Structures are given as C-alpha cells and as structure tokens.
Amino acid sequence: MQTTTALFYAAAAGLILISNTGSAQDGAKTPSLQEQIEARSAQSGTKADPAKKKAYADGIEAVAASGVVDRATKKGDHAPDFTLPNATGKSITLSEELKKGPVVLTWYRGGWCPYCNLQLAAYQAVLPEIEKLGATLIAVSPELPDRALSTTEKNELKFQVLSDQDQKVAEKYNLIFKLTPEVAGYYKAAFDLNTFNGESAAADELPLAATYVINTDGKITYSFLDANYKKRAEPEAILQALAELKNKD
Numbered sequence: 001m002q003t004t005t006a007l008f009y010a011a012a013a014g015l016i017l018i019s020n021t022g023s024a025q026d027g028a029k030t031p032s033l034q035e036q037i038e039a040r041s042a043q044s045g046t047k048a049d050p051a052k053k054k055a056y057a058d059g060i061e062a063v064a065a066s067g068v069v070d071r072a073t074k075k076g077d078h079a080p081d082f083t084l085p086n087a088t089g090k091s092i093t094l095s096e097e098l099k100k101g102p103v104v105l106t107w108y109r110g111g112w113c114p115y116c117n118l119q120l121a122a123y124q125a126v127l128p129e130i131e132k133l134g135a136t137l138i139a140v141s142p143e144l145p146d147r148a149l150s151t152t153e154k155n156e157l158k159f160q161v162l163s164d165q166d167q168k169v170a171e172k173y174n175l176i177f178k179l180t181p182e183v184a185g186y187y188k189a190a191f192d193l194n195t196f197n198g199e200s201a202a203a204d205e206l207p208l209a210a211t212y213v214i215n216t217d218g219k220i221t222y223s224f225l226d227a228n229y230k231k232r233a234e235p236e237a238i239l240q241a242l243a244e245l246k247n248k249d
Contacts (some may be wrong), residue, residue, distance in 0.1 A: 007023070008032050022110055033122040037115050041230055044114075055182040063177045063208075064227035071173055073173040074210060079105070079214045080172040084140065084162040087149035089228055092138065098216050099138050101134040104238055106211040107175060108141050109229065111151035116141075117233045120155045126235040128160055133242040135213075136160070140196045142207065170207040177227075179204045182225050185207040213241040221245060 018159070045053065063069075073079065083093040097103050106123065108116035123130075129238060130137050137159040141148060145163045152161045170176050179187065184204040187193055193203050211233035213222035224233035224240035 001153065017067055031247060032119060032236075033119065033232055035230065036118050036122070037089050037230050038112050040146075048240070052186060055180070055186060059183040060228050062180050066177055066227075068177045068208060069225045070177070070225050071174045072225050073175075073209060073212075073220065073223070074225060075220050077220050078218050079212065079220050080169070081218070082169040082172065084169060085145050085163050087145060087152045087163070089145055092162055094214075095218070097136050097138065098214065098218060102136075102216060102221075102242060103214045104130060104135055104137045104211070104242070105214055106137070106139050106233065107137055107170065107207045107209055108139050109198055109206050110143050110193075110196050111116060111154065111173075112148060112196055113229070115230055116231065117151075119141070120157060120207070124155060124157050126239060129234060129239055130242065133239065133246055134155045137240050138162060140164050140169065140207075142170065142201060144196065144198050147196050160202075164207075166201055167205065167207060173207075177203050177208065177209040179206065187208060211238065212247070213238060 032095075045172050048056075079094065081093070081095045083091050086092050093117070094103065094105070102215070103159060106119075108119060110116060123139070127137060138161075139157075139159065140162045141151070142166060143151065148161045148163045151157070164170055167176055181204075184193075188203065193206075194201060207224055209229055209232055211222075211224040213221050215221050221244070222238070226232075
C-alpha cells in the first residue's frame with residue numbers, strides 16, 4: 001500500500017515542506033528531527049553571506065566556551081519549581097503538573113527561530129505517544145504571552161507553551177547565555193529580540209534549547225543540553241526516557 005507522510009513546519013523565512021513518499025515494503029520513513037534541522041540549515045546556508053555564517057559559527061563556539069552547558073541543571077538534579085503563564089494567560093505550576101505524572105519540559109528560543117518551529121512540530125507529532133506514557137509536555141520560551149500564542153497557533157500545538165518573560169525560570173535552571181555582539185547585531189537587524197521578548201528583556205541573552213524528563217518526585221531522569229542551537233532532543237530519545245520511567249513503576 002502506497003503511503004505519503006507530509007510534515008509542514010512554519011519557519012521564520014516561510015513554510016517548509018518535508019515529505020516522504022513510499023511503501024511499507026521500501027522502508028520509507030520521516031526524517032529525524034536532526035535531519036530536518038540540517039536540511040533547513042543547508043537551505044539557509046546557500047543564502048547567507050560568509051561574514052554572517054562565520055559570526056553564527058563563532059557564536060556557537062562562544063556559547064560552548066562560556067561553560068553554560070556544564071553549569072546547567074541536568075540529569076540527576078532536582079527540577080526547580082516554577083509558575084508561569086501559558087499562551088492564554090493561565091498560570092501553570094510545574095509541581096502541580098507533576099502530580100498528574102512525569103513532565104517533559106523543553107525550552108525553545110522563540111517563534112522567530114526556524115529550528116525551534118521544527119522542534120515544536122516534531123514534539124507535537126509524538127504528543128499522543130507522550131501522553132500514552134502518562135506524561136505532560138510543556139514548552140518554555142522568553143517570548144511574551146501574545147507571541148507564545150502566535151507560536152502555538154502557527155504550529156497548531158496542543159500542549160502548554162509558557163512565557164518566561166525576563167527569563168527568571170531559565171535563570172533557575174542555569175540555561176542563560178549571552179549572544180556575541182556580532183550575532184546580537186544580526187538578530188536586531190533581522191527581527192529585534194525585544195519585539196518578541198518585551199522591552200525589559202535583555203537583547204543579548206537567550207536560553208539553551210534544553211529538554212528534560214522530570215519524574216513525579218521532581219528528579220530529572222533525562223536531560224538534553226547542547227551549546228549548538230541546531231541540536232535538539234530527538235523525539236525518540238524523549239519517548240525512550242519516558243518508557244524507562246514507566247517500566248520502573
């Protein structure tokens with residue numbers, strides 16, 4: 001039987017279509033999240049000028065050198081509790097969500113980031129499996145609530161998207177890093193972070209795109225941390241971490 005899988009992802013530069021067409025016999029499958037990100041990066045790379053590409057590469061190296069990944073909250077740590085508004089203004093508290101079951105907590109940089117949109121769409125695709133394993137998915141970004149709502153609607157997300165304005169929660173998790181002046185300058189020229197994060201937000205700070213699986217006792221049993229914003233936790237790794245938790249019950 002011929003099957004077609006088509007994934008539409010909203011991106012800052014437009015709508016990307018990644019499709020797979022094949023049959024059960026030929027083993028066609030949807031590309032992994034990393035493959036999708038690499039395809040989007042290659043697409044952008046053909047248009048970017050060398051100076052900009054170098055600035056972004058240097059920016060990744062600067063994040064790695066800053067030590068933020070080593071300082072960040074990680075597997076084995078207790079997840080700091082927090083309360084944040086969701087896209088419609090309702091307050092969501094981590095400890096209350098943990099009473100229902102494990103929580104998958106993921107950070108994204110903002111709806112302006114094409115790789116974040118790919119990430120959110122990929123997680124939405126496995127949301128039924130996450131919920132089947134008894135877990136709740138929560139995404140956090142420094143965006144204003146109305147921007148978070150736009151991201152939610154654009155990607156047709158059915159999970160909680162929270163607004164960490166001024167990054168107080170990201171600070172608790174030690175996820176904040178500074179952009180290099182060159183990268184901050186390119187961002188400001190393209191879209192201006194303050195437009196998305198509010199006038200009081202730092203224009204040169206962002207959180208790592210971290211992902212955690214948190215058990216009901218608040219202990220982190222899985223963490224994904226990388227200085228490279230083009231690296232994100234694969235949905236399969238999240239599902240595996242949740243399955244391992246369930247098997248221990």
